[in-house]
Amino acid sequence: MRFTHPEPPPASARIWPVFLPFAGCPHRCAFCAQDKQTGRDHADLSAIAESLETDLQAALDRARGPYELAFYGGTFTALPAPWPERFLNLAADFRSRGLISRVRCSTRPDCVDPDDLKRLAALGLDMVELGIQSFDDEALRASGRGYSGATALAACETVRASGLALGVQLLPGLPGDRPGLFQADVCAAADLKPETARLYPCLVVRGTPLADLWGRGGYQPWKTDRAVRELAEALPVLWTKGVRVIRLGLAPEPTLDENILAGPHHPALGQSARALALFEVVKGKVRELGRRPSFLEVPRRYSGEFYGHARELAPAYFELGLTRDSIRFAEAERFLLE
Structure with a gap:
């Protein structure tokens, strides 16, 4: 039996990230720790623009690229004038010289306006990643997001109607979480068929309002094992769309x-979730086979994630009848199960 991994093929462009911590944000959400994530507690937009131009020129001089320029952190569409225009004009200059192939930004669902998006698209913006976090009204309210699930859904449609590619960011395990909420969010996001998704389980970070709530016993973050299971369940839902x-x-x-005080933060979180999702695919194929398998050939590009962190899934594969001796990694495009 031959089969492929359900994950869509990756993008080929390399990302050039530009971080704008807190810039344009109307307020600070309960979980927000952009200062800890970026190592900066504010964004000096003039200094960032000057440094970016210098670095892009140096990359062009070294014949590097092309890159996809990505403006992360903050709320790009709510930056004060003339900063969105200045950043996009800078990107357009280097795009005309072959260094930049695409431009994306991240922003809030309540900071997208059809006319503004069309204007930014005309200046060279290609994609908008929306920090949805959740489509659930209670989770959004408890997290201090300041908008509703209906606003989040409408923002996704606004981005698509503006001719821009859509990316969605979800933050499972928020205050107000309850069983099934994240999977409902994943299904809602998948139905929108965005180009990309980012899944960031909520963490308690020192200095945030959420840390105060957690310290008072008013919030309980996910454990790492739950985060792995939930993410592994979410992945195929998104992949199939x-x-x-x-x-x-x-x-x-x-x-x-x-500065992380609590929550599912582990360097191998993604590896473990992807490995578990792949294990469920293989398990389903073994069920289709109708007998204990004797051999599994795995495309070599999945070798780093196949067993999960520290070979954590080796016992589970053994239970399927697949041992170290019966699993082989090969230069192949498809899996082979016999």
């Missing part, structure tokens, strides 16, 4: 790591 999941959990950052 053609959504590329481009991030699971926050990227390691020293200033962030040292």
Whole structure:
């Protein structure tokens, strides 16, 4: 039996991230820790623009690229004038010289306006990632997001109607969480068929309002094992709709790591979730086979995630009848199960 991994193929462009912590944000949400994530407590937009231009020119001089320029953190569409225009004009200059192939930004669902998006698209913006966090009114209210689930859904449609590609960011385990909420959010996001999704389980970070709530016993974050299970369940829902999941959990950052008080933060969180999702695919194929398998050939590009962190899934594969001796990694495009 031959089969493929259900995950859509990855994008080929390399990302050039530009971080704008808190810039344009109307207020600070309960969980927000952009200062810890980026190592900066504010965004000096003039300094960022000057540094970006210098760095892009240096990359062009070294014949590097092309890159997809990505403005992260803050609320790009709510930056004060003339900063959205200045950043996009800078990107357009380097796009005309072959260094930049695409431009994306992240923003809030309540900060997208059809006319503004069309204007930004005309200046060279290609994609908007919306920090949805959840479509659930109670979770949004408890997290201090300041908008409703209906606003989040409408924002996704506004982005698509503006001719821009859509990305969705979800933050499971928020205050107000309850069983089934995250999977409902995932289904809602998948039905929108965004180009990409990021899934960031909620963390308690020192200095945030959420840390105060947690300290008073008013909030309980997910445990790591639950986060792995929930993410693994979410992945195939998104994959089957053609959504590329481009991030699971926050990227390691020293200033962030040292300030995390609670929550599912583990360097192998994404690896474990992806491995478990793949194991469920293989398990389903073994069920279709109708007998204990004797051999599994795995495309080598999945070798790093196949067993999960520290070979945590080796016993589970053994229970399926697949041992170290009967699993082989090969330069192949498809899995082979016999």
